[in-house]
Amino acid sequence: MTAESDGTTEFWPAGFSAGAVSANIKYSNRRDLMLLVTDAPASAAALFTLNRCVAAPIVLSREHLNRSSSSIRALVCNSGNANAATGKKGLDDALVMAEAVAQELSINPEEVLVASTGVIGQLLPMERVLDGISSLVATLQRDSVLDAAGAIMTTDTFPKFFTLELLLSGGSVRLSGIAKGSGMICPNMATMLAFLTTDAAITPDLLHTALKKGNRHSFNAITVDGDTSTNDMVSIIASGTGPEITAGSEDYTLFCDALEALMTFLAKLIVIDGEGATKLVGITVNGAVDDREAELAARTIAHSSLVKTAIHGEDANWGRIIAAAGRSGALFNQEDLELHFNDLSILKPGLLADFSEEAASAILTKDAYTITLRLGNGPGEATIWSCDLSKEYVDINGSYRS
Amino acid sequence: MTAESDGTTEFWPAGFSAGAVSANIKYSNRRDLMLLVTDAPASAAALFTLNRCVAAPIVLSREHLNRSSSSIRALVCNSGNANAATGKKGLDDALVMAEAVAQELSINPEEVLVASTGVIGQLLPMERVLDGISSLVATLQRDSVLDAAGAIMTTDTFPKFFTLELLLSGGSVRLSGIAKGSGMICPNMATMLAFLTTDAAITPDLLHTALKKGNRHSFNAITVDGDTSTNDMVSIIASGTGPEITAGSEDYTLFCDALEALMTFLAKLIVIDGEGATKLVGITVNGAVDDREAELAARTIAHSSLVKTAIHGEDANWGRIIAAAGRSGALFNQEDLELHFNDLSILKPGLLADFSEEAASAILTKDAYTITLRLGNGPGEATIWSCDLSKEYVDINGSYRS
Numbered sequence: 001m002t003a004e005s006d007g008t009t010e011f012w013p014a015g016f017s018a019g020a021v022s023a024n025i026k027y028s029n030r031r032d033l034m035l036l037v038t039d040a041p042a043s044a045a046a047l048f049t050l051n052r053c054v055a056a057p058i059v060l061s062r063e064h065l066n067r068s069s070s071s072i073r074a075l076v077c078n079s080g081n082a083n084a085a086t087g088k089k090g091l092d093d094a095l096v097m098a099e100a101v102a103q104e105l106s107i108n109p110e111e112v113l114v115a116s117t118g119v120i121g122q123l124l125p126m127e128r129v130l131d132g133i134s135s136l137v138a139t140l141q142r143d144s145v146l147d148a149a150g151a152i153m154t155t156d157t158f159p160k161f162f163t164l165e166l167l168l169s170g171g172s173v174r175l176s177g178i179a180k181g182s183g184m185i186c187p188n189m190a191t192m193l194a195f196l197t198t199d200a201a202i203t204p205d206l207l208h209t210a211l212k213k214g215n216r217h218s219f220n221a222i223t224v225d226g227d228t229s230t231n232d233m234v235s236i237i238a239s240g241t242g243p244e245i246t247a248g249s250e251d252y253t254l255f256c257d258a259l260e261a262l263m264t265f266l267a268k269l270i271v272i273d274g275e276g277a278t279k280l281v282g283i284t285v286n287g288a289v290d291d292r293e294a295e296l297a298a299r300t301i302a303h304s305s306l307v308k309t310a311i312h313g314e315d316a317n318w319g320r321i322i323a324a325a326g327r328s329g330a331l332f333n334q335e336d337l338e339l340h341f342n343d344l345s346i347l348k349p350g351l352l353a354d355f356s357e358e359a360a361s362a363i364l365t366k367d368a369y370t371i372t373l374r375l376g377n378g379p380g381e382a383t384i385w386s387c388d389l390s391k392e393y394v395d396i397n398g399s400y401r402s
Numbered sequence: 403m404t405a406e407s408d409g410t411t412e413f414w415p416a417g418f419s420a421g422a423v424s425a426n427i428k429y430s431n432r433r434d435l436m437l438l439v440t441d442a443p444a445s446a447a448a449l450f451t452l453n454r455c456v457a458a459p460i461v462l463s464r465e466h467l468n469r470s471s472s473s474i475r476a477l478v479c480n481s482g483n484a485n486a487a488t489g490k491k492g493l494d495d496a497l498v499m500a501e502a503v504a505q506e507l508s509i510n511p512e513e514v515l516v517a518s519t520g521v522i523g524q525l526l527p528m529e530r531v532l533d534g535i536s537s538l539v540a541t542l543q544r545d546s547v548l549d550a551a552g553a554i555m556t557t558d559t560f561p562k563f564f565t566l567e568l569l570l571s572g573g574s575v576r577l578s579g580i581a582k583g584s585g586m587i588c589p590n591m592a593t594m595l596a597f598l599t600t601d602a603a604i605t606p607d608l609l610h611t612a613l614k615k616g617n618r619h620s621f622n623a624i625t626v627d628g629d630t631s632t633n634d635m636v637s638i639i640a641s642g643t644g645p646e647i648t649a650g651s652e653d654y655t656l657f658c659d660a661l662e663a664l665m666t667f668l669a670k671l672i673v674i675d676g677e678g679a680t681k682l683v684g685i686t687v688n689g690a691v692d693d694r695e696a697e698l699a700a701r702t703i704a705h706s707s708l709v710k711t712a713i714h715g716e717d718a719n720w721g722r723i724i725a726a727a728g729r730s731g732a733l734f735n736q737e738d739l740e741l742h743f744n745d746l747s748i749l750k751p752g753l754l755a756d757f758s759e760e761a762a763s764a765i766l767t768k769d770a771y772t773i774t775l776r777l778g779n780g781p782g783e784a785t786i787w788s789c790d791l792s793k794e795y796v797d798i799n800g801s802y803r804s
Contacts, residue, residue: 053728087753120721228729313800319522326455351489398715
C-alpha cells in the first residue's frame with residue numbers, strides 16, 4: 001500500500017473529473033461550488049447524519065441514491081450555506097441544483113448527489129448558485145480535484161485530499177478522498193463532508209458495507225466540539241475502470257482495510273484542522289466491560305471542556321480525565337484506574353500518581369499524542385480522536401453567522 | 403416570604419455559628435478553611451455526587467451521616483485541594499480532619515461532615531490543615547458565616563450567601579445557604595458545594611425528602627461546562643430552635659417550596675459566577691414526549707459549545723440550537739419546531755424564520771434571558787440554566803492546576 005499526500009493529483013482514480021468556481025454564495029474571492037463527475041454511470045454508497053434536523057441536500061441525496069439504484073454520475077456541493085432548517089423551499093432548492101447539474105451534463109437528476117455546508121437556517125441565493133452551476137462544467141478536468149477540495153472548505157484552514165493505491169489480484173486499485181470539517185464536528189454515521197472515489201469495479205452493496213465498516217473507527221471516532229452536524233455526509237463513488245472486486249474475496253478484505261485507512265487519515269486531518277485546534281490527541285479507553293462502555297468513557301473525556309482546555313494549556317491535569325470518565329456512566333472502580341500519556345505512566349492502581357512533570361511536559365507540548373485510560377474490569381476498548389479547546393474556537397464561533 | 407441577600411447575617415437561622423481561617427492550603431492571603439457548628443445536635447441530610455470517581459470527604463461524610471443517624475454537630479470544608487483521587491491516604495486525611503474538629507469541639511467524629519474543593523489528585527498538606535483547624539474554633543461567631551462563604555471559593559469571584567424567612571403556623575422559619583461553584587459544574591444529584599441551614603425543628607427524613615425535591619429543579623438543573631465534579635455535595639442542617647415541622651402538614655409543603663426557592667437562587671448564582679461566564683440563560687424545552695426527553699434536549703443545547711459561543715457572541719444563531727436538539731435523541735419532527743428568545747418568536751412551524759435582527763439583538767445583549775424551544779409532540783417540559791463559553795474560560799482552565 002503506498003500513500004500519497006503531497007497534493008499532486010496524478011494518482012487520482014481514473015474515470016472522474018472535477019471542477020470548482022466562485023459563486024459568491026457567502027464567501028467572496030474564493031471557490032465555493034464544486035462538481036465531481038464520472039465518465040460513465042458509477043456505483044455509489046453514502047452514509048448520512050443521524051441528526052433529526054436533517055438538511056435538505058441530505059434528504060435529496062438519500063432519495064436520489066434510492067431512485068437511481070445507487071448508480072451515480074455527479075456530485076455537486078456548495079460551501080457557505082448549509083441549506084439546513086430551510087423547510088420546503090430548501091428541498092426545492094436542492095432539487096433545482098440537481099436538475100441544473102443534470103441539464104448541463106445531459107444526465108438524469110436522480111444521478112446527481114447534492115451536499116451543502118455552512119450556516120444553518122438561511123435560504124440559498126439560488127440565482128448565484130445557478131449562475132455558478134452553469135459555469136462549472138467548463139472547469140471540469142482531472143487536475144481540478146484540489147480546487148474542489150478547496151471549494152468545500154468553511155472555516156477549514158487547508159484543503160484535505162489523500163490518495164492511496166493497493167495491489168490486488170486483478171491489478172492495482174486506487175482510493176482517494178476529499179473532506180472538510182472544522183466546526184460542528186462529532187459525526188454520527190458520517191462526517192461533515194467526505195467525498196471518496198475509487199476506480200474499483202464493485203457493486204453498491206459491497207461499497208456500502210465497506211463504507212460502514214470503515215466509518216466506525218474513522219469519521220465516527222472523531223470529535224472537535226461534540227456537535228453533530230445537520231449536513232454530515234460521506235459518500236464513495238466507484239468508476240469501475242479498475243479491477244473487479246467481488247464479495248467474500250481476499251481483494252475485498254484488502255479493499256475494506258485500505259478504505260478504512262483512507263477514511264482514518266482524512267478523519268484525523270479534520271481534527272488537526274478543527275476550529276482553533278492546535279493538538280491532535282488520541283483518547284483510548286481499554287479494560288472496559290465492553291466496547292460500548294469504552295466508547296462512552298472515551299467520548300466523555302474527549303468532549304470535556306475541562307480536559308480540552310487542560311490539553312490546550314499543556315497541563316498534566318490528569319484528575320480531570322478520570323473525573324470525566326467517572327461521570328460517563330462506564331462501570332469501573334476508581335482504585336483500578338491506570339493512566340498513560342503515550343508510554344509514560346501517570347496513574348497506577350490505588351490512585352497512585354507518581355510521574356515526572358518534566359517527562360509529562362515533554363509529551364504534552366507535542367502536536368500529537370495519546371492518552372490511554374485503563375478501567376481494569378473487562379476486554380472493551382475504543383479510541384476517539386479529539387483536539388484542544390482554544391480561545392480561537394470562541395473567537396471563530398462567537399461571530400460565525402454574522 | 404421575605405428574601406435577604408445584601409450580605410448582612412442578622413437573619414441567619416439561630417442555633418449556628420461559623421468560623422474561617424487562612425490555612426495556606428493552596429491560596430495565600432485569603433481564607434481557605436471554614437467550620438460550621440451547631441449549638442446542639444441537629445438533624446441533617448445531604449446529597450452527594452454520582453461521579454464514580456468520588457472524593458474522599460464525600461465517602462466519609464456519607465458514612466458519618468449513617469453512623470450518627472443524621473445527627474450532626476459540625477461541618478468542616480477546605481478550598482484549594484479536592485482530596486479526590488487520593489486513594490487510601492486521602493480517606494485517612496478526611497477522617498483525621500473530622501477527628502481534629504471533634505477534639506476541638508469535644509464531640510464525636512461521626513457528628514462531623516467533611517467537604518473539600520479544588521485540584522484533583524493531590525494529597526492535602528495535613529500539617530497546615532491541622533494547624534488551621536486548631537485556630538478555627540477561636541473564630542467561631544454568628545457574623546463569620548460570610549467569611550465561611552468566602553473560604554469555600556476557588557475560581558468563584560464572589561461569595562454566595564442567601565437567607566429567606568417564611569411564616570408557618572408555629573411561627574417564622576429561616577432558611578439560609580452558602581454555596582460555591584465556578585468550574586466542573588454540571589451537578590448530578592448535588593452541586594459543587596452548598597451548605598444549607600435552617601432553624602426548623604424537623605426530622606432528618608423530612609429534610610432529606612425536601613432536599614431531594616428541591617434539588618431537581620435547582621442544582622440539578624444548572625450547567626457551566628457539563629463536567630460533573632468528584633466533590634459535589636449539598637447538605638442541610640436544621641438546628642431545631644424554631645417551630646416544629648411535621649410530615650404531611652401544610653407547613654412542610656411551604657417549607658419544601660421555600661427550600662426549593664433558596665436552592666434555585668443559589669444555583670443561579672453559581673451559573674452567573676461560572677468560569678468566564680457573562681450571561682445567565684434559561685433553556686426551556688417544552689412540547690416533548692415527556693419530561694425526560696425535554697431534559698435531554700435542554701441539556702444538549704445547554705452543553706453545546708457552538709450554542710454557548712454564539713450566546714457569548716450575542717449572535718442569533720438559532721440553527722445551532724435546533725441542530726443541538728436534533729442530535730440530543732429527543733423525538734420530534736423538525737417541521738414542528740417553534741423557537742423563542744424571551745417572548746420574541748424566532749422560528750415558526752415549517753422552519754420559517756422571520757424575526758427582526760434588531761429585536762433579537764436587544765435580547766441577546768442582555769445579561770440574562772430565556773431560550774424556549776417547543777418540540778410540538780407532547781406535554782414534556784424542562785428548564786436548564788446555563789451560561790456562555792468565553793475566552794476567559796479557556797484562560798482559567800488552561801492553567802488551573804499549575
